[in-house]
Amino acid sequence: MRTSVIGIGLVALTVGVAAQAAGQGLTFDARRIGMGGLSLGRSASLVRYNPAYHAVPEAVDRRGRPRVTIPIPLGIIQFLHDHPHLSTDPAFHPDSAGFNPILAVNTVLNLPIYLEVKKAPTPTNDVVFGIGIDSLRVNLGAAAELVPEDQFGFGGSSRLLNPGIGIKGVRVSVLGWLHYDLGIELNDKVLAFLRDSVDALPRTGYGVFENGIAEGGFAPTVSYAGRVAGDSSTGLYLGGALHYYLGVAYLRSSISAGFRTGASIFTGPNPVTPLDSGLTSYSKPGNALGHGVGGDVGVAWISGPIELGVGVNDIGATLTWSDTRQDSVFYRDSSFSKPFKNHVSTTTKLPVSYVANVTYTVGKTTLGADVLNTGRGSTVHVGGEQLLGLIAVRGGVARDQRKRIEFGFGGGVRLGPLGLDVGFWTHTNSLSNERGVTMATSFSIY
Amino acid sequence: MRAKWLPVVCLAAFVVGCGKGEAIFNVNVYSFLPASTDTVPYYIPSNTPRADTGSVPQQINLPGVGSSVVDSIQIFGTLDLYNQSGTGMLGLQLFMASDSLGTYNASNAVLTVQQKTVSGSPPVPVTDTVQGQLLSNANPLFTQKQVWVRVAAEGSNASLTTAVTGYMVLRTLRLSVFINDKFF
Numbered sequence: 001m002r003t004s005v006i007g008i009g010l011v012a013l014t015v016g017v018a019a020q021a022a023g024q025g026l027t028f029d030a031r032r033i034g035m036g037g038l039s040l041g042r043s044a045s046l047v048r049y050n051p052a053y054h055a056v057p058e059a060v061d062r063r064g065r066p067r068v069t070i071p072i073p074l075g076i077i078q079f080l081h082d083h084p085h086l087s088t089d090p091a092f093h094p095d096s097a098g099f100n101p102i103l104a105v106n107t108v109l110n111l112p113i114y115l116e117v118k119k120a121p122t123p124t125n126d127v128v129f130g131i132g133i134d135s136l137r138v139n140l141g142a143a144a145e146l147v148p149e150d151q152f153g154f155g156g157s158s159r160l161l162n163p164g165i166g167i168k169g170v171r172v173s174v175l176g177w178l179h180y181d182l183g184i185e186l187n188d189k190v191l192a193f194l195r196d197s198v199d200a201l202p203r204t205g206y207g208v209f210e211n212g213i214a215e216g217g218f219a220p221t222v223s224y225a226g227r228v229a230g231d232s233s234t235g236l237y238l239g240g241a242l243h244y245y246l247g248v249a250y251l252r253s254s255i256s257a258g259f260r261t262g263a264s265i266f267t268g269p270n271p272v273t274p275l276d277s278g279l280t281s282y283s284k285p286g287n288a289l290g291h292g293v294g295g296d297v298g299v300a301w302i303s304g305p306i307e308l309g310v311g312v313n314d315i316g317a318t319l320t321w322s323d324t325r326q327d328s329v330f331y332r333d334s335s336f337s338k339p340f341k342n343h344v345s346t347t348t349k350l351p352v353s354y355v356a357n358v359t360y361t362v363g364k365t366t367l368g369a370d371v372l373n374t375g376r377g378s379t380v381h382v383g384g385e386q387l388l389g390l391i392a393v394r395g396g397v398a399r400d401q402r403k404r405i406e407f408g409f410g411g412g413v414r415l416g417p418l419g420l421d422v423g424f425w426t427h428t429n430s431l432s433n434e435r436g437v438t439m440a441t442s443f444s445i446y
Numbered sequence: 447m448r449a450k451w452l453p454v455v456c457l458a459a460f461v462v463g464c465g466k467g468e469a470i471f472n473v474n475v476y477s478f479l480p481a482s483t484d485t486v487p488y489y490i491p492s493n494t495p496r497a498d499t500g501s502v503p504q505q506i507n508l509p510g511v512g513s514s515v516v517d518s519i520q521i522f523g524t525l526d527l528y529n530q531s532g533t534g535m536l537g538l539q540l541f542m543a544s545d546s547l548g549t550y551n552a553s554n555a556v557l558t559v560q561q562k563t564v565s566g567s568p569p570v571p572v573t574d575t576v577q578g579q580l581l582s583n584a585n586p587l588f589t590q591k592q593v594w595v596r597v598a599a600e601g602s603n604a605s606l607t608t609a610v611t612g613y614m615v616l617r618t619l620r621l622s623v624f625i626n627d628k629f630f
Binding site for chain 1: 470
């Protein structure tokens, strides 16, 4: 009971804003942050999502970009200064009277790697509860806007290791892969109660719907990346990969959780009845492997100052799991699960991811844009860099998965092979509707 | 179950509405009182400068707000005085304590309403309004899981011959509890 109800509030906030965090991505490069998260050349997302970039020579697309970037985690110093005794700090211990869930959630959503120069203010409005023997009403004021109306969540696919051997652009490897996705939606009654300050009603169900999946495995892969036209300064690069996915394990759940009020809100022998029901499907490690085939394609075109690229991953990647167990889960006095079917065949599908990028470099000016979609909405980055002697000035703007606009700006100084960069980036992944600002710092080796 | 339902929902909503604003609990105390406990009979013997005749203590379950600080508690209510005989002064007095016995301690009176004159057996009751801020000694009680409340009719009777008798009926009673941020 306690879990399910508090979950409505805590999960809604934590996961909801985590989606924003995931949408903005976690970046350790102060240069990239200064350009609003823009990916350039073989850095960041482009190589991951565009197989053609494996063939683009580093010397061609580096264009004054550093070989190595080392982040300076000033945020950790700040955090350890503020919380010198972390293991005993009551603010992070749920059992302590000093436990501060807001601080804990904000710390997770804004990992203290970079310095927080402007903290996003949490809502400061009053929260009013109206309580009577047969009524309950909550007015969250401006904070009600934080309650997500639509489905929210996070997800994506990751590729872990990809060891292999290659000859003349053809590569044979074994790819480790991971896919996860969690979506949560508040039902209309919870939304009305929290967001619209509607009275809690008798004989009414309040709950959330959750859909989640996590799966992972490895994939023997044959890939090719090479220049099909042009030379090292102007060329067209193609890349492609064929994966035979072997799934080691997966878990998928679809659960409705909440409670139903009784004939009266606060009276009667059973004012609320927990309601949890759903279906889980899983294939444990050791069961039969999941099988599927999919592929990646990519193209990159570099012509003097212009660079264009498009990459698409996991096309047609549907896995069949031949030995799946399905359990029904429900609540009756306490949570139960009951076998529903065993040794059945189920399928899962990896999300298709894509990236498109364009970069224009002329003289000491670099401008660029990219669009990345990993299965849960697109993120867009537009930014640029201007070199002024030893100094670089950068700026950019980004749109995250939840269509929030963020801004980046910064600069750097380069002294021979060493550079020091500073980047500022707004973010809205705190428990607030207002933006905070982080300052990233990093060393670069050219 | 009731004891769990209230704090859990309040907690969830409070988490959603996190911030440095205050949490304000408007509690309709009257709705929680059993029908029999909203009436307090009173009897003040003749020549009595001060008498306290009250209800039995009533326990009220609260969300329990941990290390939070209760800023203040406002009260608003109405009551009717049905005097049946005698002439005297009568008013409501509210006692709060962490246990039932404590509500009989005079130092735990958290609200004393200015007394009104009652006389004879009027056809319509004397209506009184209960309004104000509870004394600060009530504040820490509202951070606990429960509080004991006793409603008393306090009065005086200057008559040397006739006792003052009647009953006081609560019509409404609401508390607004203003709580600081540190809910956890």
